[in-house]
Amino acid sequence: MHARRIGAVAATAVALVAARDLVQKRHALLRNFPVIGHARYLLETIGPELRQYIVTSNEEERPFSRDQRSWIYASAKAQNNYSGFGTEIDVEHVQGHAYLKQRTFAGAMPDAHDPLVPLPSAKVLGGPRGRVKAFRPASVVNISAMSFGSLSGAAITALNQGAALAGTMHNTGEGGLSSYHRSGGDLVLQIGTAYFGCRNEDGSFDLGRLKEVVASAPVRAIEIKLSQGAKPGLGGMLPAAKVTPEIAGIRGITAGKDCASPSRHTAFGDVDSMLDFVELLAAETGLPVGVKSAVGDLGFWQELGTLMAPGDRGVDFVTVDGGEGGTGAAPRIFADSVALPFRMGFSRVYGTFAELGLTDDLTFIGSGKLGLPENAAVAFALGADMVNVAREAMLSIGCIQSQKCHTDRCPTGIATQNPWLARGVDPASKSTRAAVYLRTLRRELMKVSSAVGVAHPGLITPNDVEIMNGDYEARTLAGVYGYKDGWGELGPHLAEEITALVTAERR
Structure with missing residues (x-):
């Protein structure tokens, strides 16, 4: 008993x-x-x-x-x-580890511990090319491209609401603009090779549908996805099990069938025609237009810079994705060994434009494990104007790195279309966590900037960072990546502008 x-x-x-x-x-x-x-x-x-x-x-x-x-x-x-x-890091022996050099004396710096100090905004997006809807992003940290389909609707809602609360932008990913993206956050609309949401029945690009989508939501910029770090040059595949009627309706595809994204675009076939496509989208929507790509052969970037040099055509921003792999499920060979790691890839792209004197004419956005303060600081030192975060944003809303993203069995309901699992994500509470994380990262960057002796992350230079390159030896970031004098730095007028902006915001 x-x-x-x-x-x-x-x-x-x-x-x-x-x-x-x-x-x-x-x-x-x-x-x-x-x-x-x-x-x-x-x-x-x-x-x-x-x-x-x-x-x-x-x-x-x-x-x-x-x-x-x-x-x-x-x-x-x-x-x-x-x-x-x-620290638990073996500081004098870990090759590749970055160290930022603090300054003992500096001018008047924002009090990084003051919760009322404004967080850093970015340089004007689309301004140099005179886009009708050019604007200054309120945040140097934004949410990277993750499609509805790869992530659940609840996760997309949480991220978008979090972006709205934090004053950041949210990239839709190539899967189209869903109802979950319409939760208050400003958007960057990504167009992939399959033109989801703005395509004809045969999969070709439809400008009219694009304009309808842009007009229906707070889209601030358009990003043409050429490739991503997870699987550069491969395209994508959404398995039939994930192609629900809802997803099919958003993307303009058939429900219950495997959905493949081609490895290349059909609306253009070379750099010249791509720039025509960019200018067409900018003219028809008024929005800043850029490209996203992982970095492999530099011929593309060299030709892009050469064709932009005359000034009559050009992208407004380039998003450089690290080849280390990311949120997208991919064959192991692509995640491990295709495309350059972020720092190497970004520095080569930046250097290509720097040689032509074009770095102030566009915005450089970094992507690839940059949601950690030390990685983000190095990206800014290399010349990034903004950073996008993806996996870190997922972690902020409950991801536990189970690495089940490709199975549709994500235990926390983030990277799945399984309704029973997706119900685990409560957008109301998770959006707050996403927002707090985004604001905290921006504040950490202000602390680092202040320690280095500058007022804004964009003013950190490649000479402010040293990289361990062997036992007891280090080289500046500029030396490691072959930067010339002035590379990685804003031009004088932009440096003055961003310093004045920080000063004005503090008043």
Whole structure:
């Protein structure tokens, strides 16, 4: 009898915990896996003790280490994201590690610890080419391209609402502009090789449909996707199981059938015709228009710079994606070994335009694990004007790096179309976390800038960073990537403009 009572009490307790887990909205994992999901948090709590003896150090895991994920989680929850007792990095021996050089004396700097200090905005997008709807982005950090289809509707809603709360932009990805993207955040509309949402029945580009989509939502810019870091030169595939009637309607495709994105565009076939296409979109919509690409053969970039030099045609921005792989599911060979890593690829693209004196005429956007302060600071030092974050934004709304993105079985409901799993994402609470993370990253960049002695991340130069290149040896970022004097720096008029803007915002 006594054992039965204990069993009944235990069963009641488990039932109560399960009921609470199912109705709470804070943790997606617990909504989808009540009771047993607590094991994950228990293991996370005792993780340091386990790792000390049988697993990995805080810095060993990839693609994001435990320290990196912990920083993002704490930042998104507005918790203490500091660490104590020193670094775990072998500082004098880790090849490729970046060190920013602080200055002892500097001019009047914003108080980076003051919560009322304005966060950094970017240089005018589309201004140099005189686009009708040129504008100054309010944030140097924005949400990168992740399509509805690859991510659930709840995840897209959370990210878009988070972008609105944080004052950042949200890239739609190539999957079209869904209802979930219409949750208040400003948008960058991405056009991929399949022209989803702006295509004819045969898959060709339809300008009229594009204009309708642009007019129906707060689209601030258009990005033509040439390739992405996850699978450059390959195109994409959305399996039939993910092609729901809703997705099919948004993309203009057939429900329940595999949906392939070609590896190349059909609306243009070379750099010359691509620039004609860019100017057509800009003229018809008034919006800034740019391209996104991973970096392989430099011939494309050299020809693009050469054709832009006369000034009559050109892109307004280039988004350079690192070849390390990203949110897109991809064959291992593409994630591991196709296209250059971000720093190498970006520096070569930047240098191509710098040789022609064009760097102030367009906006450089970096993408590829740049949602961490140290990586973002290096990107700005190399010449980036803005950075886009993808996986880090996913982590901020509950991703646990289970690496199930390609299976449609994401346990936290983010990278899936499974309704039961997707219900785990509560957009209201997760949007707040995304917004807090985005603001925290921007504030961290202001702290780093202040330490370096400049008022804005865009004013960090490649000589302000040193890279370990062997035991006890380091070289400046400029030296590592062959930058000439002045490369990676804003022109005098832009530097004065952005400094004056920061000063004005502080008043």
